[in-house]
Amino acid sequence: MERTARDAIGSQVSIENISKAYGTVLAVDNVSFVVGKGEFVSLLGPSGSGKSTLLMMIAGFEMPGSGSIRVGERDITNVAPNKRGIGMVFQRYALFPHMTVAQNIAFPLKMRGATRAEIDRRVEAALALVRLEAYGHRMPSQLSGGQQQRIAVARALVFEPPVLLMDEPLGALDKKLREEMQIEIKSLQQRLGVTVIYVTHDQEEALTMSDRVAVMSNGRLVQIGSPLDLYEQPETPFVADFIGKMNFLRGEFIGGDEQCAVIGLPGDVKIEAQGLHGTAAQFATGKPVDIAMRPERLTLHRRGLGGDSAIPGTVETAIFAGSFHTVFVRVEGAADPVHVQLPASGLGVGYGAGDSVDVVVDRGAVKVFAAEV
Ligand SMILES: Nc1ncnc2c1ncn2[C@@H]1O[C@H](COP(=O)(O)OP(=O)(O)OP(=O)(O)O)[C@@H](O)[C@H]1O
Numbered sequence: 127m128e129r130t131a132r133d134a135i136g137s138q139v140s141i142e143n144i145s146k147a148y149g150t151v152l153a154v155d156n157v158s159f160v161v162g163k164g165e166f167v168s169l170l171g172p173s174g175s176g177k178s179t180l181l182m183m184i185a186g187f188e189m190p191g192s193g194s195i196r197v198g199e200r201d202i203t204n205v206a207p208n209k210r211g212i213g214m215v216f217q218r219y220a221l222f223p224h225m226t227v228a229q230n231i232a233f234p235l236k237m238r239g240a241t242r243a244e245i246d247r248r249v250e251a252a253l254a255l256v257r258l259e260a261y262g263h264r265m266p267s268q269l270s271g272g273q274q275q276r277i278a279v280a281r282a283l284v285f286e287p288p289v290l291l292m293d294e295p296l297g298a299l300d301k302k303l304r305e306e307m308q309i310e311i312k313s314l315q316q317r318l319g320v321t322v323i324y325v326t327h328d329q330e331e332a333l334t335m336s337d338r339v340a341v342m343s344n345g346r347l348v349q350i351g352s353p354l355d356l357y358e359q360p361e362t363p364f365v366a367d368f369i370g371k372m373n374f375l376r377g378e379f380i381g382g383d384e385q386c387a388v389i390g391l392p393g394d395v396k397i398e399a400q401g402l403h404g405t406a407a408q409f410a411t412g413k414p415v416d417i418a419m420r421p422e423r424l425t426l427h428r429r430g431l432g433g434d435s436a437i438p439g440t441v442e443t444a445i446f447a448g449s450f451h452t453v454f455v456r457v458e459g460a461a462d463p464v465h466v467q468l469p470a471s472g473l474g475v476g477y478g479a480g481d482s483v484d485v486v487v488d489r490g491a492v493k494v495f496a497a498e499v
Contacts, residue, residue, distance in 0.1 A: 136164035136321035137198040137288035144193035146179055153179040155345035164319040168332035171342030177325045181293050186210050213282035213290040217297040221266040228262035231281045252280040272303045293325040308335050329369055341365050363495045366418045373419045373464045379409050389417055392459025397435045398489040404496030414497035421467035423491035432484025441481040453477050455485055
């Protein structure tokens with residue numbers, strides 16, 4: 127089943143203006159995006175954000191209220207699930223317990239009327255794909271959780287679907303096994319060139335595995351981009367907060383423009399920022415804003431040594447976490463301490479509770495969002 131890019135099996139998937147309501151709950155709200163041939167896209171969002179509902183509509187187990195879904199050029203919106211040619215792995219979709227591993231994997235082929243010889247050949251190849259060649263005769267109950275999930279992946283891929291859907295497939299596994307399986311699934315996907323749409327609420331999992339991540343909130347697609355894009359260029363406070371650790375402080379807009387804006391913070395502190403997210407009207411003098419700063423883009427100095435764009439504060443506690451220190455700094459007007467992440471070998475060493483410090487902010491690393499008040 128080794129493939130080159132030319133004969134990769136993946137198809138493009140186009141989601142166009144898809145909505146779905148359950149009674150008065152709009153579970154999926156006018157979502158559109160295109161997943162490229164052979165691309166790995168994760169749907170990421172908190173519980174209830176509509177990820178599973180969207181995946182179920184792509185699979186054909188739920189009908190959209192409006193919109194359309196295409197695989198390649200083919201409109202599959204009204205096609206039965208078993209006629210869509212899509213493979214599926216779900217956390218809840220266990221293997222058939224009364225069938226051997228080989229019979230489980232053979233099942234989709236039997237349904238499609240494959241010959242005995244064809245089934246044997248493909249089951250063997252699928253077992254090799256997930257490195258469980260010797261396990262065909264076992265019953266699912268005789269396998270570990272990770273092995274069962276690999277068999278579920280083999281069963282989903284055995285008929286070489288152009289698209290594979292996965293809904294929290296690793297949710298039941300412990301952390302170490304989950305991380306191993308993430309790498310295994312990702313490398314398998316790259317080798318086969320299959321298009322994957324993967325649902326998770328675990329941001330680390332989404333960032334590790336995906337070419338792009340679609341962030342969902344309240345049924346809406348709020349941003350889609352590469353892991354780096356989402357981390358570096360979040361378009362909303364929700365995405366900024368959801369992807370990685372972010373410090374937020376409430377302030378007010380004083381003046382300036384996209385290149386250099388001046389933001390006022392409690393205690394008559396002024397800092398410079400780039401990257402305004404909102405309309406011109408929202409960035410008038412005196413308007414409330416939320417500034418967002420990544421912990422690793424902040425540095426610390428002793429009070430008075432931080433220069434112009436610095437926020438004075440007091441160290442609450444400092445924690446050593448292997449390769450870095452996190453220093454928690456109380457600043458005026460903020461409910462939560464500011465997290466500052468410093469390399470363990472650097473300036474973090476030596477700060478302790480009660481120290482008076484300046485949190486120094488790199489202008490290019492501050493995002494400014496119009497505040498929702
Ligand atoms: N069959 C259903 N009947 C009624 N409401 C539903 C049904 N399925 C989902 N919903 C509602 O639709 C919304 C989206 O649910 P969905 O399961 O798609 O979210 P999710 O992001 O996958 O969440 P989770 O991570 O918890 O699985 C929720 O408000 C949920 O309560």
